[in-house]
Amino acid sequence: MDKIKTIAFDADDTLWMNEPIFTDTRLKFEEILGKYISINENLEKELYSVESRNLKLFGYGIKGFTLSMVESALELTNYAIKGKDIERIILLGKEMLEHPVQVLPDIEEVLDILENHYHLMIITKGDLWDQENKIARSGLMRYFNTVEIVSEKNTATYREVLKRNSINAAEFLMIGNSLKSDVLPVIEMGSQAIHIPFHDTWTHEMIDKSEVNELTYIEMSSVSKLPEYLGV
Amino acid sequence: MDKIKTIAFDADDTLWMNEPIFTDTRLKFEEILGKYISINENLEKELYSVESRNLKLFGYGIKGFTLSMVESALELTNYAIKGKDIERIILLGKEMLEHPVQVLPDIEEVLDILENHYHLMIITKGDLWDQENKIARSGLMRYFNTVEIVSEKNTATYREVLKRNSINAAEFLMIGNSLKSDVLPVIEMGSQAIHIPFHDTWTHEMIDKSEVNELTYIEMSSVSKLPEYLGV
Structure with a gap:
């Protein structure tokens, strides 16, 4: 990989923890709904189906997710949910927005090495306001020359x-x-890509592995292996 | 102004109508609440105060505004509002997101002239997803070399x-x-600015005119006067 001049990192679940916050919130959401209906796996499916149908209108991010939780709660309880519990659901969304940014292990050490050799970027999708706040609160901004937040x-x-x-x-x-x-x-446009799986993946981001079967990309178990791989 | 090479336009209420959609939605919101409480001017104040306190967390845009409407409705009705009416409020937000983009009078004619003489940009603040959709639906994208959506x-x-x-x-x-x-x-960083007032201004964007008293900027009653002013 001696031609590489620019390395771009995804943000959520690559630089810092994200999906576990959603997973945790879904559990709290189910707890609230448990007062009205019996909790089973259909509940998560129902929430995901509301999220998916709203995605075209809301885009990615916590505010849209919060609105989808309220909408699901109304539908699942057949509109019986009480005002105080609607408020609790909105509060869950606000807690997500204020959640401390937890930088993932080894990230800072690796960026410390890479910044001397490459132009470093963040390319992240999602809500502009929320992503900018997370980047600022992560303390990682000093490593990156460019940040691109895309929809x-x-x-x-x-x-x-x-x-x-x-x-x-x-x-x-x-x-x-x-x-x-x-x-x-990224592979499709003729660039290189390294996949570093995270233990928790949002259903929307899952694809059938056969889709990437014939593509050439590297899978790495930990970001800590990156400098050696790049030879820096 | 013969030194000017780049002209940037704000989007909402400069290129297309925006605040009237919020104003209209506020009226529909009041109609819904009218079933529970008496409607008076305090209601608009209360909604604006919830919006303002949420701004730091939500940023600008329709999704945050919708969550603020739900929150205000719960508080104003002392949590008595029914589930069906919460759903109606969320629907108001969705209708805003799908509202047709109405380009303001004379905009296209003016851009037709300017595009031959200047590098044209859009600089707009707000929700990334929503602003990108509006730009795409406006049909104006062909005039602009660069779009910057900032928080x-x-x-x-x-x-x-x-x-x-x-x-x-x-x-x-x-x-x-x-x-x-x-x-x-813009004036503060040593550039030039032209103010084209719109009849409907969000409280949050209002400032005391004394703040700009000593600054030099042009106020123009209509964008149609721009080409002549620029001498093109």
Whole structure:
């Protein structure tokens, strides 16, 4: 990989913990609904189906997720849910927005090494306000030359980001936890990608492994192996 | 103004109608609450106070506004509001997100002239997903070389936008309807600004005119006067 000049990192569940906060919130949401209905696996499916149908309108992020929780709660309880419990659900969303940013293990040590050799970027999708706040609170901003917050990660948006920053696709490496958002579209435009799986993946980001079967990308169990792999 | 090379337009209530959609939604919101409480001017004040206290957490945009409407409704009705009416409030938010984009009069004609003489930009604050959708649906994208969606419009963010796009502050002109967001911070960094007031202004964007008393900026009653003013 001696041609690589720019390395871009995904943010949520690559630089810091994210999905476990959603998972934890879903459990608290079920606890609230448990007063009205019996809790089973259909409840999570129902919430995900409301989330999915709202995605085109809301985009990614906690505010849209919170609105989807309220909507699911109304539907699942057949509108019997009490005002105080609606308020509790909104509060769950607010707690997510204020949740401390927990940088993942080895990230700082690896960035310390990489910053001397590469142009470093963050490319993250989601809510502008929320992502900017997390980046600021992570304390990692000093490592990154450029931050790009996009509404969706596909080949078109990656191409735009590279063009805007005058980056040659052959000299670009993307690192992230989502095959769908961080690996597939990047390989498709002729760049390189490293997949670092995270133990908790949102259903929306899951893809059938056969989709990437014939593509060439690296899977790495830990970011700590990155410097050696890159030879720096 | 013969030095100007880049002209940036604000989007909401400069390129297309926005605040009237919020005003209209506030009226529909009051109608829903009218079943529970008597409607008076305090109601609008209460909603604005919830919006303001949530702004730091939610940022600008329709999703945050919708969550604030639900929260106000719970507080104002002392949690008596029924589930069906909470759902109606969420639907109001969804209708806003799907509202057709109404480009303001003379905008297209003016852009038709300007695009031959200047590098044209959009600089807008708000929700990334929502703003991108509105830009796409406006049909105006063909006129603009660059779109910058920022979370807040202050001198720091304008400086960053100019730096990122290699624009000299002395060659930059900003056009918008908000003195607070489109004029003050731009003048402060040594660029030029034209204020085109819109009949409907969100309380949050209002400032005391004395704040801009000693600053030099142009106020224009209609965007149609822009080409003549610029001499193109």
